[in-house]
Amino acid sequence: MRGLIIAVPNKGRLREPALRLLDSAGIRRIDDDRVYLANTTMDGVQVLSVRAMDIPVYVYNGIADLGITGRDVIAETGLEVYELADLGFGACDLVVAVKEGSPHGQPKDLPQGSKVATEFPNLARRYFNENGVQVEIITLRGAVEIAPVLGLVDGIVDLSSTGATLERNGLKPIGKVLSSTARLICNKVSYRTKYDMVEKMVNRIRGRL
Amino acid sequence: MENRFRETFELWGYREVRTSTVDYFDIIRGGAGEGFADSIFKVQDSDGRLLSMRGEVTTQIARMLVSKARSEGRLFYITNCIRFMEAKPLSQREFWQAGAELVGGREAEADAEVIALSLGALESVGIREARVDLGNVELFRRVAERFGIGDFDALRRAVASKSLGDLKRVTPDEGAQEALSCIMTRRGGPEVVRELSGMVGEGFDGYADYFDELFGLLKTYGCADRVRVDLSTLREEMKYYNGTVFEIFLGGLGVPIGGGGRYDSMMKEFGLGDTRATGFAMSVDLCVKALEASGLGLEGPRASTAVLYCDGFRDKAIRLACEMRRKGIICTVERYSGQGEGIAVGREIVDLRTGRRYAP
Numbered sequence: 189m190r191g192l193i194i195a196v197p198n199k200g201r202l203r204e205p206a207l208r209l210l211d212s213a214g215i216r217r218i219d220d221d222r223v224y225l226a227n228t229t230m231d232g233v234q235v236l237s238v239r240a241m242d243i244p245v246y247v248y249n250g251i252a253d254l255g256i257t258g259r260d261v262i263a264e265t266g267l268e269v270y271e272l273a274d275l276g277f278g279a280c281d282l283v284v285a286v287k288e289g290s291p292h293g294q295p296k297d298l299p300q301g302s303k304v305a306t307e308f309p310n311l312a313r314r315y316f317n318e319n320g321v322q323v324e325i326i327t328l329r330g331a332v333e334i335a336p337v338l339g340l341v342d343g344i345v346d347l348s349s350t351g352a353t354l355e356r357n358g359l360k361p362i363g364k365v366l367s368s369t370a371r372l373i374c375n376k377v378s379y380r381t382k383y384d385m386v387e388k389m390v391n392r393i394r395g396r397l
Numbered sequence: 398m399e400n401r402f403r404e405t406f407e408l409w410g411y412r413e414v415r416t417s418t419v420d421y422f423d424i425i426r427g428g429a430g431e432g433f434a435d436s437i438f439k440v441q442d443s444d445g446r447l448l449s450m451r452g453e454v455t456t457q458i459a460r461m462l463v464s465k466a467r468s469e470g471r472l473f474y475i476t477n478c479i480r481f482m483e484a485k486p487l488s489q490r491e492f493w494q495a496g497a498e499l500v501g502g503r504e505a506e507a508d509a510e511v512i513a514l515s516l517g518a519l520e521s522v523g524i525r526e527a528r529v530d531l532g533n534v535e536l537f538r539r540v541a542e543r544f545g546i547g548d549f550d551a552l553r554r555a556v557a558s559k560s561l562g563d564l565k566r567v568t569p570d571e572g573a574q575e576a577l578s579c580i581m582t583r584r585g586g587p588e589v590v591r592e593l594s595g596m597v598g599e600g601f602d603g604y605a606d607y608f609d610e611l612f613g614l615l616k617t618y619g620c621a622d623r624v625r626v627d628l629s630t631l632r633e634e635m636k637y638y639n640g641t642v643f644e645i646f647l648g649g650l651g652v653p654i655g656g657g658g659r660y661d662s663m664m665k666e667f668g669l670g671d672t673r674a675t676g677f678a679m680s681v682d683l684c685v686k687a688l689e690a691s692g693l694g695l696e697g698p699r700a701s702t703a704v705l706y707c708d709g710f711r712d713k714a715i716r717l718a719c720e721m722r723r724k725g726i727i728c729t730v731e732r733y734s735g736q737g738e739g740i741a742v743g744r745e746i747v748d749l750r751t752g753r754r755y756a757p
Contacts, residue, residue, distance in 0.1 A: 250651020274562030371560070379559075380530060380625070381648035383584065 191232025192378075192385055195246050195255035198224070198237035202370050205277040206256040210235065213392040233389075241307075244269055244373065253378035254389065260347060260368035264308045270374040272390050276397060278370035280349040282308060284315070284363040287336050290343075295319050295363040298343060305335040306345040308365075315345070315365045333357040398522050398681060399475045402495045405521040406473040409514050411497050414472045416457040422447040428456035428663050430636030436480050450479045455660065455676055456637070458498050462674075463667040469501035475681070496657070496678030504659070505607055507675050508641045509614035511657060515645055515677045516620050519654075524647065524687055527654070528623050531611075531643045532630030534658070536590075536604045537580065543597050544573035556581055556629050572596070580628040587612045589626045611641070632656055637663035645679060650687050655679030701727040703739030705749075708732075714742040 194215070196206040210216070210228075217235050219226035226235050236252050241264070243257035248267035256275065260282050284295045284304075292298050298321050305326045306312045316323045328335060332346045337358050345365060348354055354361060372393055379386055403413065419440065426434035429452075437452035451457065454474050462470065475495045497514055499507045512529055519527045537556065538549075546552050546568050555563035559581045564574060576596045583589045587608035594601035608626065615621040624643075632642040642658030657677025664672040702721070706714035711732075717740070718730045733741055740755050741747045748755040 248651065250649075269558065271558045271560035271563070274560070374559075375651055376644075377646045377648070377651055377653065380528060380584075380627070380646060 191234065192254060192382065192389060193225070193234045193236050193252045194389075195236040195238055195243045195252035195257075197240035197243065197257060200240055202240055202256065202258060202278045203237075205275075206370065209256070209275065209277075209393065209396060212396045213389075232385075241265070247373050247375050250375045250377055253375050253382060253386065255373045256370055257373065258368045259371055260308065260311070260366065262371060262373060263366060263368075264311050266310060268376065270376060270379055271371045272374050272386075273372040273394050273397070275370040275372055275393075278368070280347045281361075281367050282311060282345060282365040283348050283354075283361040284343060284345050284365065285333075285336075285348070285354050285359040285361045286343040288358045288360050290360070290362075292343075293362060295343075296321060297362075298323065302343060303341040304343050304345060305332050305341040307332060308345055311365055312345040315363075319363075333359060398684060399493075399495070401521045402475055402518050402681075403473075405518045406495075406497055406514070409471070409497075409510075409517070411471040411473040411514075414458060414461070414474055416451060416454055416461065416474065416476070418451050419448045420451065420457060422449040424460055425449050425452070425456050427666065428459060428637055429453065432633075433635055438479055438481060451476070452478055452480045453635075454478070454494065454496060454678065455498060455635075456663070458676075459637075459660065459663050459674065460667055462500055462672075463664065463669045466669070467500070468664075468669055468672040471497070471499050473497040493681035494678045495681050496655075496676060498674060498676035500664075500672065500674045502673060504640065504673065505610040505614060507673065508659065509611055509618060511675050511677055512615060512624060512643060513618035513620050515655065515657070515679065516623060518679070519645070519684065522684060522688070524684060527645055527647050528625070529620075529643050529645050530584075530625050530627040530630045531608075531641060532626075532628050532632070533590075533604065533641050534631055534638045535640050536593075536601070537628065537631060539601070540576055540580065540593070540597055543600075544568065544570055544576070546573065552577075553631060553633060557631050557633055559629055584625055584627045586621075586626060589628065593628065632658055637666075639663075640675070643677070645677070647687050649690055650683060652683070654683040654687065701729055703737060704728050704730045705733035705737060705739045705741050706730065707741065707743040710742045710744075717742060717746065 197203045214230055215233055216229040217226040224237050228235055240257045241261050243255040244262050244265040244267045246252040247255040247269050258278055286292055296319050300322045302323050303326055304312055304323045305328050309325045309327045312325055326341055332344045333353055334357055335341045335344060422439055438450040440448050442448050477491055478494050479491045499511050516527055541549055541552055548567055552567045555567055564577055579593050590608040591605040594605045612621050615624050630644055632638055637660040638658040639662040640659030644653045644656040646653045655678055659675040661673050664674050704714050704718045714730050718728050721728045738749055741749050746755045
């Protein structure tokens with residue numbers, strides 16, 4: 189049976205802390221940065237670098253056995269994977285935000301039919317459904333904060349760790365969809381068929397937290 | 398592959414049933430739950446009533462049994478199902494399912510039978526490495542009640558995803574955390590349930606006894622070494638399970654190939670209280686994929702023999718072919734062109750491979 193493949197984000201705020209964590213657990217990439225599936229200093233363990241949003245997809249389908257990605261992304265894809273450890277780093281909230289001068293103080297106040305831009309359409313839709321507001325979701329791929337000011341949308345659902353980016357773009361948070369941190373996730377079948385390898389790896393990583 | 402499944406189910410005394418491709422949406426939602434109902438295709442009847450395309454079969458069978466007031470029986474199906482699955486690239490929207498339902502019988506005996514049958518059906522197509530993980534939905538619910546955990550949905554999410562961090566957020570109670578950690582992290586034989594029952598106190602010995610009996614039976618069936626207890630197995634996508642549930646999986650394939658469990662409560666909801674029922678379903682497509690990945694593949698159809706007639710002997714050849722088929726020999730009738738292998742029919746009947754006179 190082949191060894192373990194651990195998926196980590198290929199860029200973004202989670203990549204460096206994820207690689208540092210693996211490094212401290214004795215797993216260091218030995219191939220150069222352009223190699224997406226890299227061998228490591230640990231025999232039989234490979235590191236796969238893909239987009240954070242895609243990591244649950246690779247892990248759910250068993251292409252990668254383990255993965256490091258945000259709770260926000262796992263929830264957005266809605267795929268069933270095990271979350272074997274809360275890694276603590278990458279803390280942020282997924283929030284609803286509107287323009288600074290908006291009269292709306294909470295998501296429930298938004299008028300029916302409001303337009304909302306987000307990178308998290310599934311979570312946003314579910315959140316507004318639960319709050320009884322019908323919104324039109326517009327999916328963007330980044331820099332979502334600029335959309336309200338330019339008049340594309342009435343509000344956004346986006347990640348915020350300190351609130352600084354929201355503020356700099358003239359926005360205020362009015363509700364929280366969820367809190368997120370980086371998680372160590374595992375494929376449900378790998379957990380069972382590679383139990384010893386997975387347990388050993390998870391314990392090594394937990395020991396470094 | 399379907400035929401192998403069919404033969405195995407019939408050997409175990411199960412009878413094939415066919416269910417309707419469309420059904421009333423309300424009934425399916427009532428049986429399988431809201432979450433599942435979201436994933437099925439809906440169409441409107443001519444009078445505006447909402448219909449659903451078959452997304453799974455158990456609910457349909459349960460309702461059929463109830464309408465016939467039957468509280469016992471062994472049934473199986475091999476059919477296509479259609480579901481909307483946005484984020485699951487492996488799965489296609491239409492897939493083939495093979496499954497069996499055992500209605501009636503004692504709990505441990507029936508559960509052991511369907512687990513052994515599922516592994517037996519997989520063996521019959523050449524999948525011998527399948528494994529089963531067992532959980533128990535009722536046991537889990539009672540543990541949650543025992544510790545008075547209010548946010549049951551959050552707890553279920555934490556347990557199903559084995560997230561100890563989320564568990565701590567759901568309950569600060571140390572006793573609860575210890576018991577639920579056991580549910581989430583321990584994997585093994587029936588001793589896991591005994592260990593858990595020691596942690597949660599009185600009233601849980603019955604579950605440990607049940608699991609002991611179940612494993613004893615599985616041992617007799619010769620498959621206990623392929624079955625493990627992992628009490629975080631909840632199969633939460635279907636709301637109808639209320640007792641032992643299980644998932645069937647295989648190394649190298651990222652998602653379970655099937656699963657099942659006990660659904661007495663759905664029989665009750667449909668109006669047949671006190672009826673016991675358990676069953677399972679497996680994805681035929683994933684079985685094919687698993688065989689292809691392992692390089693095994695299914696054996697092709699059995700070889701066919703050509704019955705080759707020389708001019709003037711066509712009727713004799715057809716009569717011979719009919720006789721061969723009665724004896725179970727697969728054959729075709731073709732005109733002899735001077736070459737090819739098979740049985741040549743002229744004044745004499747000759748097996749061209751051996752050169753000897755042929756008698757079927």
